Amino acid sequence: MKLSKKNLDQRLDHLYDVIIVGGGAGGLSAAVYLQRYRLSCLVIEKGRGRSFWMQELRNYLGLPPETPGRELLNHGTEHVLELGGDYLRGFVEDIQDEGETFAVKVKVGKTDSVYPVFRSKYVIAASGIIDQLPTLPDMQNVYDYAGYNLHVCMICDGYEMADKKCGLFVHTESAINTAFVLNWFTPYITVFTQGLCTVGDEMRQKLKEFGFPLVETPIKRFLGQHHEMTGVELENGAIVELETGLVAMGSLYHNGYLKGLDLQWKGENLVTDSMCRTSHPRIFAVGDLKEGINQVSIAVADGTLAATTIWREIRRASTPRRWEENLTQPTIEPIGAVS
């Protein structure tokens, strides 16, 4: 059921099989599987994750290409609730490993916040990442285009950028290398650093060899209308016309609540085995938090793998169920043998 400040007291004494941090594609897929394995789970979602921002989910099999990410999330949340899963809007602040159980502390409510602690046998870290966007004086101007034709994922949207005049927005020199992959889709690339990094001679030379202009002047604003970006106006008043854009400014990882636990990291990603288990036997990581390709399809499969592995362990540790009424009879004759 949906938990809120009003009813969460009902679950404070409950030991969940699994608490899932993050109600994106990976977390919801795990919850669907776990509930169907007849385990109890709680999904804790802070809101506005990466797939929430996707305007069109063009490469997830079975959904119409124009499906917004939030529609996937809404359907998935409904699905979990129908299966009897619990769902809470809140921000996980901390997880304590208590040996057999985890204590998960959640901040619920932006005002008059409460801080309930829920307990579970397993944790699935599905809290993902969020793409960093260019910082402009008017951030609404950025949000007007981000996720529309100002893209954040080349794998998802390279196809949409094909052969278009494309701005590549970076804030480190190494991110400029994205241009030399993006050119598979379009060679009409202008690189914008906003002067946030130093660009060495070698990189300048390479850009020149590829014909990709480098713009280091800060951006004043994106131009366009109806969520269609048509260029940028620089602080010096110059205008660069564009038809599309790719932001390659890295991601913020929602993993702060895991930092106190004994886990193996590779950068900000959790290292996992082929079933999405981290170096802690009762903590799994799915989707963008773990190493690999950041795609909805991968996150959904990760949820399947983590849930199935947890189910197998819990099942094997449980008392097997017998057909009790048959056991009260002294001898069970195979039905087929009676003829």
Added chain:
Amino acid sequence: MKLSKKNLDQRLDHLYDVIIVGGGAGGLSAAVYLQRYRLSCLVIEKGRGRSFWMQELRNYLGLPPETPGRELLNHGTEHVLELGGDYLRGFVEDIQDEGETFAVKVKVGKTDSVYPVFRSKYVIAASGIIDQLPTLPDMQNVYDYAGYNLHVCMICDGYEMADKKCGLFVHTESAINTAFVLNWFTPYITVFTQGLCTVGDEMRQKLKEFGFPLVETPIKRFLGQHHEMTGVELENGAIVELETGLVAMGSLYHNGYLKGLDLQWKGENLVTDSMCRTSHPRIFAVGDLKEGINQVSIAVADGTLAATTIWREIRRASTPRRWEENLTQPTIEPIGAVS
């Protein structure tokens, strides 16, 4: 485009980037990604695969739980065609490794068959498996219930069987062990062997301890109506009432066309790395053909992994695209530097 006997000649001289054998969830997902990576692919589908038979796809995130498998396949096929992929109904008989390319021989048409040979750089084996069903005198009686409440996949449908009187249909002694996993969902299990295997004393004793009756008499027919199986009638006239059933009679693997190639197998499954590459560097395997959990979500992610890996290789081997018109200018001044 859709290929058929009438127009397939147009593609006999084309070198595809990838030929995908099998238009199920894994193959279609790979095709969507490949076309979006601007590669050319041909999907060859023999029809009536495993997901075609699924009446309700209850655990794939984003689709309503009552979505039939064939709807997923139809949507996916349309999606691939919209993206410019080729699609052919046919049966792959043989694949020859020609060094740089593969020659894929297809039987098209059940009558007046033709046998075109298509060529590609890579092959994705996505032809999957099909579940074996009990063989009864009237097979239509089996098809009336298989995929409805006579299930073939415990992970998919254990939840639907929960606490119901369940028939477990097997044809080997080892498959009887499925009962001791199925009892997580329901303990009201009757095992039917139809006398197709010998059951040793140890197994008989274990079934007795669990209270699971063993029926070795052959089945005459399933009882029920409107696709709802309500029991079985045995050849000796006895009737066993049931509310649901699970068939655990193994699978047939659609992998005959791969047997002439130098590939590493584990039983009938292809061994793959974490990106779904087989031991042959240009052959990938996705979905049920490879080792792992047989689930739509996994197959869809496999398609993503295989397609992305192939794209990366083809991209790296290609001549990088430059912005030609900028190269004709003697010096490119960064636009932003002009102020």
